[in-house]
Amino acid sequence: MTAGRLPIAGHTASLCIAVLISVLSLSLLEPLMVWVILLTLCTLFVRISLYLGWYQNAPNQRTINLLAVLSSLALAWFSLNLGLLFSMINLLVVACSLKLITLSKRRDFLQLFACGLFLIGVGFIFQQGILSALFYFATLLFLLFALISFYSPQLYWKKRTKVISYQLLQASPIAIILFLLLPHLGPLWKMPTSQSTKTGLSERVTPGDIANLSQSDELVFHATFEGRVPVRSERYWRAMTLEEFDGKTWQISPHRERFRQRNQRVNNRFLPALLTSSYDYQIIAEASGRPWLYAIDIAVPATSTDKNQIWSSRDYQLIANQPLMSKRAYNVRSFPLSPLPSPNLDLERQLNLMVPKKGNERTISWVADLRSTYPDNQQFIEAVLAYFGQQPFIYTLSPPPMRENFADTFLFDERAGFCSHYASAMAYVLRLAGIPARMVTGYQGGERLKDKVISVYQYDAHAWVEAIVSDEGWTRFDPTAVVAPSRINAGLRNTLDATGELAQYTLFSDFGKTGVVREISLMFANLNYFWSRWVLGFDNRQQQNLFTLLLGNITPLNMTLLILGCLVAISCLLALYFIPRWSSKTIDPCTRYYLKAVSLVSSATGIERHNQPPLAFLAQAEKHLTAPANLHFRVVTHCFVAQQYQAAATKDKTRKREHLKMRKEVNTLQRKLKNQW
Structure with missing residues (x-):
């Protein structure tokens, strides 16, 4: 063996770092391509073979260079579809895999150790839950174990574990002090995003799409209220406003999108008149891959930091400065009693009166007859809602397909559907009557996790209608509340339970209602909320509240004393850790x-x-x-x-x-x- 080279067969540290890099790479399963995963597994097999002595020499440099060229060409080919972020992650994993094959020197090992730390950081881009944090903490321990195995191979594994645990225990108080004290600044750059998105509400909604979401128990967000919590029937969480309709599918209007982008460029913010009654709360949203945020109308950002990072659109959407690729905490103030004025009625009428020119002849005829009877807008809307209440409409997650002439089939033939069916049909009917209308998608209700905490899941997905009845602005109408009022007042699960449809969905099976399972689920939900609220959601606002609690008044003098006190505390801890070792000799x-x-x-x-x-x-x-x-x-x-x-x-x-x-x-x-x- 030449000088400066590491042993191959039986070298524990090399095997540890290979296993760790492979596990970290495979934990990033979502952004990795299949051939990159296969390359990682092949690399791990090569290192295991070298460790066991099946092969005496690693592949030569010419082979590695050929693999590097082929991998670079493949990444360049697929990068256009992957997006910048996912391309960079695949490039990093490929580089780590190739470096593992050529691992033979101390420098190679230290480079892979640094890459392992970076991969742990990359993992937190996509997953920040408590389970993910525990997993990446375990990988950090294993990474440190590989490092101490590299420098002290003579130590028994229990001794190595004891040394790592002792050092992490020493570092914990200093990490907590720095976490609480250091300013929580926003990102200095925007994270490049990929073209793929996570599950959740889409910018295009066809009747039936939201019904599919309602079979998922995935968490969407937590809402923590500072004061009174609104009742379930008031909790309409807006996500997106859909104004373009082609007869079947609703989507965000491209005209509205261009108008919003122009206003953002010139910083022309929308400031509607707000009444005094309000709700103050913090939202901790899960990763969705989209910039749309959730709030109860009318919502405005509550802090200066949130105002700089959230745009309030003229269609009452809250839009983040970049898509939610990870958990996001933001503070909101909602004014539920305030009207929804339209700053530009001409534009609203232009966008929200367009209807397809063909199809749905029976609906067009029915609307014309009904409009002649009720020329007043409010009376016409009440007549439409009365039709939903009087006819034998059924609220169901599994309506029959309605591929052609959706409105005719739904209103006069099938009369069975989910919230998006009712909202889509009603908005279309109002447009035919000359009343500007649009469909809003979001979530309705939510489960109480604590007294002032609401948990909203994908099965709370909902759609409703907004219409301009008069020049005062938009008014919300929910035809689902007429057909199935229990959906609004009691929630989806109770509604499906009452209709007998609950049993056919495994999500709402009786197994989840048993005492032990329910207690475990509730305990995990509280733990996840605590992690999201006090660790991931610890922002400038909570930091200022902590400083106010400790100092009373936040003045430059008090902040200086606090910083000096923390520096002294850290210095004392470091002295306590290291001075005794300097002053005494260790005797076995x-x-x-x-x-x-x-x-x-x-x-x-x-x-x-x-x-x-x-x-x-x-x-x-x-x-x-x-x-x-x-x-x-x-x-x-x-x-x-x-x-x-x-x-x-x-x-x-x-x-x-x-x-x-x-x-x-x-x-x-x-x-x-x-x-x-």
Whole structure:
């Protein structure tokens, strides 16, 4: 083996770092391409084979260079579809895999150690839940274990684990102090996003899409209220406003999108008139891959930081400055009693009166007859809602397909659907009557996790209608509340339970209602909320509240004293950790027990050891000791000689047994010497 190279077969540190890099890479399953995953698994197989001695030499540099060129070409080919973020992650994993194959020097190992830390950070881009945090904390421990195995291969694995645990325990107070004290700044750059998105509401909604979401129990967000919590029937969480309709599918209007982008460029913010009654709350939203945020109308950002990072659109959407690729906490103030004025009625009428020119002849005829009877907008809308209430409409998650002439089929033939069916049909009918209308998608209701905490899940997905009845602005109408009022007042699960449809969906099976399972689920939900609220959601606002609690008034003098106090506390901790090690020498137990025995013998006999070898001192001292004392001192001396000079490769378990034996013999020697004199 050449100088400066690491051993291959049986080198534990190399195997540990290979396993760790592979596990971290596979944890990023979502952004990785299939061939990158296969490359990672092949790399792990190569390192295991080298460790076990199946192969004596790693692949040569020419082979690695060829793999690097082919991987670069493949990444360049697929990068257009992946997006910048996912392309960079695939590039990093490929580079780590190729470096693992050529791992043979100390520099290579340290580079892979740094890449492992970076991969842990990349993992938090996509998953920030409590389980993900525990997983990445475990990988960090394993990464440190690989590092200490690299520098101290002679230590037994329990000793390595003890050293790592002790150092992490020492670092924890300093990390907590820095987490609470350091300013929580926003990102200095925008994270490049991919073209793929996570599950959830879509910018295009066809009747039936939201019904599919309602079969998912995935968490969407937590809402923590500071004061009174609105009742379930008031909790309409707006996400997106859909204004373009082609007869079947609703989507965000491209005209509205261009108008919003133009206003953002010139910073022309929308400031509607707001009434005094309001709700203050914090939303902790799960990753969705989209910029749309959730709030109760009318919602405005509550802090200066949120105002800089959230745009309030003129269609009452809250839009983040970048898509939610990870959990996002933001503070909102909602004014539910305020009207929804339209800043540009001409634009609203232009966008929200367009209807397809063909199809749905029966609906067009029915609307014309109904409009002639009710020329007043409010009376016409009440007549439409009355039609939903009087006719035998059914609220169901599994309506029959309605591929052609959706409105005719739904309103006059099938009369069965989910919330998006009712909202889509009603908005279309209002447009035919000359009333500007649009569909709003979001969530309705939510489950109480605590007194002031609401958890909203995908099965709370909902759609409703907004219409301009008069020049005052938009008014919300929910035809679902007419057909199935229990959906609004009691929630989806209770509604499906009452209709008997609950049993056919595994999401709402009786298994989840049993005592033990429910308690475990509730405990995990509370733990996840605590993590999201106090760790992921610890922002500038909560930091200022903490400083106010500690200091009273936040003044420059008080903040200076607080910072100095924290620096002193950190300095004292570092001194406590390291100064004792500087001032005292570490003596192994074997030497400590032998020196104690020598001290006891010297005190009893008056003979000093000086620099004599252990066996020479034993021969000199045994002439002055009684037989029992001499026997125990002989055992201690021979154990010391065996440990120090004859058994350098003794395992830790055997060494610990010898240490216990020496301690017992020294204690017995001390008693014998007392009895001797």
